[in-house]
Amino acid sequence: MSKTFTAEEVSQHNTRDDLWIIYNNKVYDVTQYLDEHPGGEEVILDCGGDDSTEPFDDIGHSEDAHEILAGLCIGELSGGLKKKTKDAGASGSGSSDSTLPLAGLAASGVGFPTQ
Numbered sequence: 001m002s003k004t005f006t007a008e009e010v011s012q013h014n015t016r017d018d019l020w021i022i023y024n025n026k027v028y029d030v031t032q033y034l035d036e037h038p039g040g041e042e043v044i045l046d047c048g049g050d051d052s053t054e055p056f057d058d059i060g061h062s063e064d065a066h067e068i069l070a071g072l073c074i075g076e077l078s079g080g081l082k083k084k085t086k087d088a089g090a091s092g093s094g095s096s097d098s099t100l101p102l103a104g105l106a107a108s109g110v111g112f113p114t115q
């Protein structure tokens with residue numbers, strides 16, 4: 001069974017000794033990989049504790065890269081991303097996010113009662 005984490009939780013793992021990223025709503029512990037990254041550690045540190053889907057896809061990582069990433073998966077994101085700058089798609093799940101304890105429900109499609 002895979003664990004689930006909220007964006008809030010993930011955001012606390014943003015240092016080089018403890019580094020998580022989100023990619024396509026899954027959570028990855030990339031601490032060990034940091035040193036080995038051909039693109040350097042900075043770019044990953046930059047995404048630490050945050051969503052890296054766009055930057056990761058933008059550079060067109062190889063299949064190998066995707067496999068490495070898959071091996072680092074530690075769980076899934078519940079409740080969606082905290083915020084998105086662009087490409088947000090207002091149609092996402094749940095409008096109010098942040099620290100709501102019901103975030104898990106939103107992920108399962110239940111949604112919040114919006115008044």
Ligand code: HEM
Binds near residue numbers: 037039056066068
């Ligand atoms: C932990 C997740 C990541 C993994 C497993 C990963 C893996 C890899 C691998 C295997 C390569 C070699 C080329 C290839 O096979 O495609 C690579 C290159 C690269 N990666 Fe990542 N990457 C990750 C995250 C990122 C992120 C978030 C960025 C942000 C921009 C990034 C930027 C780059 C760049 C710029 C290169 C090209 C380096 C060069 O050719 O000089 N990577 N990455």
